[in-house]
Amino acid sequence: xxxxxxxxxxxxxxxxxxxxxxxxxxxxxxxxxxxxxxxxxxxxxxxxxxxxxxxxxxxxxxxxxxxxxxxxxxxxxxxxxxxxxxxxxxxxxxxxxxxxxxxxxxxxxxxxxxxxxxxxxxxxxxxxxxxxxxxxxxxxxxxxxxxxxxxxxxxxxxxxxxxxxxxxxxxxxxxxxxxxxxxxxxxxxxxxxxxxxxxxxxxxxxxxxxxxxxxxxxxxxxxxxxxxxxxxxxxxxxxxxxxxxxxxxxxxxxxxxxxxxxxxxxxxxxxxxxxxxxxxxxxxxxxxxxxxxxxxxxxxxxxxxxxxxxxxxxxxxxxxxxxxxxxxxxxxxxxxxxxxxxxx
Amino acid sequence: xxxxxxxxxxxxxxxxxxxxxxxxxxxxxxxxxxxxxxxxxxxxxxxxxxxxxxxxxxxxxxxxxxxxxxxxxxxxxxxxxxxxxxxxxxxxxxxxxxxxxxxxxxxxxxxxxxxxxxxxxxxxxxxxxxxxxxxxxxxxxxxxxxxxxxxxxxxxxxxxxxxxxxxxxxxxxxxxxxxxxxxxxxxxxxxxxxxxxxxxxxxxxxxxxxxxxxxxxxxxxxxxxxxxxxxxxxxxxxxxxxxxxxxxxxxxxxxxxxxxxxxxxxxxxxxxxxxxxxxxxxxxxxxxxxxxxxxxxxxxxxxxxxxxxxxxxxxxxxxxxxxxxxxxxxxxxxxxxxxxxxxx
Numbered sequence: 001x002x003x004x005x006x007x008x009x010x011x012x013x014x015x016x017x018x019x020x021x022x023x024x025x026x027x028x029x030x031x032x033x034x035x036x037x038x039x040x041x042x043x044x045x046x047x048x049x050x051x052x053x054x055x056x057x058x059x060x061x062x063x064x065x066x067x068x069x070x071x072x073x074x075x076x077x078x079x080x081x082x083x084x085x086x087x088x089x090x091x092x093x094x095x096x097x098x099x100x101x102x103x104x105x106x107x108x109x110x111x112x113x114x115x116x117x118x119x120x121x122x123x124x125x126x127x128x129x130x131x132x133x134x135x136x137x138x139x140x141x142x143x144x145x146x147x148x149x150x151x152x153x154x155x156x157x158x159x160x161x162x163x164x165x166x167x168x169x170x171x172x173x174x175x176x177x178x179x180x181x182x183x184x185x186x187x188x189x190x191x192x193x194x195x196x197x198x199x200x201x202x203x204x205x206x207x208x209x210x211x212x213x214x215x216x217x218x219x220x221x222x223x224x225x226x227x228x229x230x231x232x233x234x235x236x237x238x239x240x241x242x243x244x245x246x247x248x249x250x251x252x253x254x255x256x257x258x259x260x261x262x263x264x265x266x267x268x269x270x271x272x273x274x275x276x277x278x279x280x281x282x283x284x285x286x287x288x289x290x291x292x293x294x295x296x297x298x299x300x301x302x303x304x305x306x307x308x309x310x311x312x313x314x315x316x317x318x319x320x321x322x323x324x325x326x327x328x329x330x331x332x333x334x335x336x337x338x339x340x341x342x343x344x
Numbered sequence: 345x346x347x348x349x350x351x352x353x354x355x356x357x358x359x360x361x362x363x364x365x366x367x368x369x370x371x372x373x374x375x376x377x378x379x380x381x382x383x384x385x386x387x388x389x390x391x392x393x394x395x396x397x398x399x400x401x402x403x404x405x406x407x408x409x410x411x412x413x414x415x416x417x418x419x420x421x422x423x424x425x426x427x428x429x430x431x432x433x434x435x436x437x438x439x440x441x442x443x444x445x446x447x448x449x450x451x452x453x454x455x456x457x458x459x460x461x462x463x464x465x466x467x468x469x470x471x472x473x474x475x476x477x478x479x480x481x482x483x484x485x486x487x488x489x490x491x492x493x494x495x496x497x498x499x500x501x502x503x504x505x506x507x508x509x510x511x512x513x514x515x516x517x518x519x520x521x522x523x524x525x526x527x528x529x530x531x532x533x534x535x536x537x538x539x540x541x542x543x544x545x546x547x548x549x550x551x552x553x554x555x556x557x558x559x560x561x562x563x564x565x566x567x568x569x570x571x572x573x574x575x576x577x578x579x580x581x582x583x584x585x586x587x588x589x590x591x592x593x594x595x596x597x598x599x600x601x602x603x604x605x606x607x608x609x610x611x612x613x614x615x616x617x618x619x620x621x622x623x624x625x626x627x628x629x630x631x632x633x634x635x636x637x638x639x640x641x642x643x644x645x646x647x648x649x650x651x652x653x654x655x656x657x658x659x660x661x662x663x664x665x666x667x668x669x670x671x672x673x674x675x676x677x678x679x680x681x682x683x684x685x686x687x688x
Contacts, residue, residue, distance in 0.1 A: 023648040190638070190647070192536060192560040198639070198647035206648050213651040216536040216638060218561040218594025222658035225596060250562025252569060253601060260600050294534070294560060295542070297641045303534070303542035304367040304550050307557040314566035 048163020392507020503579025587679025
């Protein structure tokens with residue numbers, strides 16, 4: 001397990017490690033209201049598809065327990081409104097919507113007493129958290145078999161304990177291989193503009209004693225051409241039915257480079273990341289974020305006031321993927337078949 | 345022409361725009377000694393292969409005029425020592441060594457009077473500067489013919505007026521196409537770790553009114569997949585006899601991505617960048633720079649204290665190049681033949 005808690009429910013508050021402050025400060029944000037949680041998701045205090053799912057569920061529960069009414073219909077209406085606010089925070093990661101749906105299903109349960117529903121919502125949010133850790137452990141166990149001893153694994157962004165309720169997806173695979181005694185080294189791309197690789201992945205692995213080297217995103221081709229990378233393992237924010245997937249901007253470039261160097265390219269993600277309603281990558285909405293993320297770093301201006309593109313994600317076509325590692329099985333070509341079998 | 349001076353000789357001083365301070369401050373560094381110039385090259389106050397060549401020549405001239413001796417042999421020995429110091433500043437860009445050799449050839453001229461040699465050294469350094477501007481204009485004129493009207497040109501790092509005595513190589517091509525009335529837009533990669541794209545290319549083009557959009561290095565594949573790039577044009581720090589070339593880290597990745605998307609990939613560089621003694625890319629020394637360039641940005645820490653790779657350049661094999669644009673001609677496959685014909 002990782003040596004810190006990404007998010008937890010405590011004394012009717014949602015506590016999360018503030019990922020905008022890492023690696024320089026390890027501070028925890030206490031969310032008192034669902035608006036605090038929505039703001040934290042938007043500002044990327046918490047990020048990573050599975051962690052956003054947990055945060056969304058906890059945000060909905062937090063909003064629900066503060067509703068002061070004895071009118072059941074009014075209460076349900078308020079919970080729906082809160083859910084809408086939470087789901088409007090970020091568009092790409094499907095786990096947000098998955099968690100929202102799962103919380104709303106609690107409202108359809110037979111409890112009619114408002115207090116009972118409140119208790120069930122809090123319970124369900126905590127279930128999602130506990131299940132996420134268990135899912136990550138299974139992804140880790142299944143994925144670790146693909147990682148040979150004495151391997152260097154390149155990862156992008158942070159699909160670690162910080163991106164989940166704990167343990168991580170891509171870094172869960174690394175962690176499990178490492179815990180099994182394999183000699184594993186990680187190369188982390190810094191992942192501009194938000195620097196999740198430099199700030200979060202390097203911090204998380206370093207803290208847990210797993211060897212990690214940091215590079216800029218521009219170095220990926222060079223180190224691959226030098227034979228320094230044995231496998232790429234990274235996460236996903238949404239996987240379409242056909243295996244195309246959205247992940248942090250830069251993932252697509254890495255997939256092209258991995259293919260051109262004959263390096264296996266693995267995607268590690270829970271089944272909740274698969275959007276079976278989405279036929280292919282081009283249907284996934286891509287979030288455009290504030291241009292200041294590109295023109296400024298830690299509040300300091302690094303560029304003049306010019307036009308900027310800042311898509312937060314890109315789409316990698318399934319033909320660039322070696323396998324998708326889920327908590328149930330490793331899925332290979334043809335992905336449309338393998339992914340559909342996961343929910344049979 | 346660009347609206348600022350990258351480097352000039354004035355009142356027996358070498359004045360250069362401090363590129364570490366851009367874009368936030370436009371300040372000029374006055375180098376009083378050759379050690380000041382060597383330090384400026386090392387710290388990348390001035391950078392870019394052709395500009396380094398000019399700075400090296402001016403540094404040698406500056407050192408030479410301050411030597412106080414009437415002993416010719418002693419004087420020549422001192423000039424050689426100064427040249428050694430200047431040439432030890434950076435290993436990859438061959439223009440540095442080319443300029444050094446050219447300055448030392450002045451010592452073989454028939455002037456025996458020390459003052460005459462001093463005058464000739466200053467004159468030769470200024471000749472190198474003037475010629476560089478002329479060379480860039482010719483590269484621009486020849487290269488602009490390859491750039492279609494209504495094109496979006498992607499460039500990496502800064503091969504602009506700031507990387508040369510003026511006008512630029514890759515940006516000389518852009519500038520010339522733009523001045524000829526073509527509708528040209530530039531996409532500049534920010535170019536981590538030193539951010540030459542964000543800090544210098546965006547600043548230089550914006551200042552001169554040429555439309556420029558800024559992206560992070562990780563976005564290149566994504567925007568190419570969206571059909572947003574018509575051509576890649578960038579510079580070179582050293583070109584081997586067979587056409588392989590060293591350029592800013594990230595260039596190789598871009599070449600692989602351009603090839604996989606069928607986008608023309610042009611290298612713009614003066615003939616002085618071609619190292620005819622170097623058979624292929626693997627023989628080019630690659631500078632490793634301070635890891636703090638990766639772990640810190642503008643003095644602020646962005647990563648924990650982990651292992652870091654920081655190669656300043658990478659090698660792109662000639663098979664990824666569409667053409668090399670020089671001041672004499674556009675060179676295409678087979679490069680070994682085309683490059684050798686340039687000096688016949």
